[in-house]
Amino acid sequence: MASDVRIDGARLMKRIFDLAKVGEIDGGGVCRLALTDEDRAGRDLVVGWMRALGLEVAVDAVGNAVGVWRGERADDVVMTGSHIDTVRTGGKYDGNLGVLAGLEVVETLRAAGVRPVRSLAVAFFTNEEGSRFAPDMMGSAVYTGVLGLDEALATKGIDGTTVRENLRRIGYEGEQAPGFVMPSRYVELHVEQGPVLEREGFVIGAVEGVQGISWTEVTLGGTSNHAGTTPMSMRCDAGYVAAEIVTFVRRLAHEIGHPQVATVGALTLRPNLVNVVPNHAVMTVDLRHTDEAVLKEAEARTFAFIEEVAAKEGASVSRRTLARFEPVAFAPEVVARVEETAKRLGHSVRRLPSGAGHDAQMFAPRCPTGMIFVPSQGGISHNVKEHTAPAEIEAGANVLLDVLHAYVRGEA
Numbered sequence: 001m002a003s004d005v006r007i008d009g010a011r012l013m014k015r016i017f018d019l020a021k022v023g024e025i026d027g028g029g030v031c032r033l034a035l036t037d038e039d040r041a042g043r044d045l046v047v048g049w050m051r052a053l054g055l056e057v058a059v060d061a062v063g064n065a066v067g068v069w070r071g072e073r074a075d076d077v078v079m080t081g082s083h084i085d086t087v088r089t090g091g092k093y094d095g096n097l098g099v100l101a102g103l104e105v106v107e108t109l110r111a112a113g114v115r116p117v118r119s120l121a122v123a124f125f126t127n128e129e130g131s132r133f134a135p136d137m138m139g140s141a142v143y144t145g146v147l148g149l150d151e152a153l154a155t156k157g158i159d160g161t162t163v164r165e166n167l168r169r170i171g172y173e174g175e176q177a178p179g180f181v182m183p184s185r186y187v188e189l190h191v192e193q194g195p196v197l198e199r200e201g202f203v204i205g206a207v208e209g210v211q212g213i214s215w216t217e218v219t220l221g222g223t224s225n226h227a228g229t230t231p232m233s234m235r236c237d238a239g240y241v242a243a244e245i246v247t248f249v250r251r252l253a254h255e256i257g258h259p260q261v262a263t264v265g266a267l268t269l270r271p272n273l274v275n276v277v278p279n280h281a282v283m284t285v286d287l288r289h290t291d292e293a294v295l296k297e298a299e300a301r302t303f304a305f306i307e308e309v310a311a312k313e314g315a316s317v318s319r320r321t322l323a324r325f326e327p328v329a330f331a332p333e334v335v336a337r338v339e340e341t342a343k344r345l346g347h348s349v350r351r352l353p354s355g356a357g358h359d360a361q362m363f364a365p366r367c368p369t370g371m372i373f374v375p376s377q378g379g380i381s382h383n384v385k386e387h388t389a390p391a392e393i394e395a396g397a398n399v400l401l402d403v404l405h406a407y408v409r410g411e412a
């Protein structure tokens with residue numbers, strides 16, 4: 001049964017721009033790190049919109065907020081949503097689009113007089129980005145039982161304060177148990193955050209799954225000494241070992257080939273002075289692949305190299321896992337529905353994997369789950385220049401609307 005209901009693109013763009021004013025930074029970007037005052041202000045705005053649309057809003061113990069529009073089958077819930085926290089140099093669309101498009105779908109269906117058979121829920125999950133507290137996708141991981149609540153609440157952030165303290169401080173330590181509304185279907189709209197759709201001229205991506213992610217923090221201990229008087233043969237240089245690791249993971253990614261990626265995104269040296277051999281280095285290694293076996297191999301080879309290069313230099317090593325998620329496959333019937341819907345609405349569509357982690361992947365083991373991507377101009381994200389054309393946002397939101405509309409009508 002096809003539907004001719006369409007979202008209001010201008011209304012959706014207005015909400016996106018209004019939310020982007022909260023924590024606005026130079027260049028048109030947004031900084032709303034998880035559980036900061038800016039995050040609280042963003043949450044307040046979105047919760048206000050949820051209530052204004054008549055959703056029953058509740059917050060769980062890790063700060064996830066869920067707004068429900070009850071259907072005839074009250075406990076059979078179709079969920080959409082994403083996150084509204086951002087990285088320090090975030091754009092307007094990452095996460096926010098999925099949540100606000102969910103609200104737009106509710107507003108549109110209500111205005112069209114739709115009486116839902118299944119309930120429809122719009123959610124935003126705490127700390128998807130992981131920039132302030134690791135791991136990323138924390139809220140959705142707790143919501144779906146992948147991560148323990150106590151472990152999440154005790155997590156210390158980059159400023160040494162815990163998730164629990166900050167939830168209390170901003171007033172988002174809710175009373176519900178995580179997972180209090182468990183969906184029978186989950187569909188999320190998100191910007192691609194990569195270059196594929198734009199480069200190949202597609203408007204919609206039917207996301208088939210998410211790459212596996214491995215984040216490791218490596219701490220190296222060396223000996224500080226005078227940069228002029230210490231012969232090269234007598235050094236224990238933590239900075240040098242770190243640099244070898246940086247170049248190793250890049251070579252490794254090339255050797256394994258696409259879609260393996262490897263990144264050292266954070267590296268700190270101490271004492272970080274021009275004429276002192278570094279005695280301390282802390283760095284992160286981010287490895288991703290769509291195949292778990294290959295990802296495991298990349299990890300094993302990286303960890304072996306780290307031990308080897310540190311031993312040669314006489315440096316100490318410790319490693320800590322910051323995040324580890326296996327690759328996820330979305331439900332074939334949801335992927336097919338997204339693809340078919342996009343075609344029917346007249347949009348070019350291709351299937352693709354997601355290079356980034358998303359809240360949706362936490363739901364994939366629990367219920368039929370899928371994602372819709374729209375293009376990111378220049379493939380740029382986690383950057384103030386992040387941009388998606390309004391027409392593409394409207395197209396993506398209409399695909400979301402149509403898929404959700406079919407589900408709330410009670411279709412399979």
Ligand SMILES: [Zn+2]
Pocket residue numbers: 083094095128190
């Ligand atoms: Zn995101």
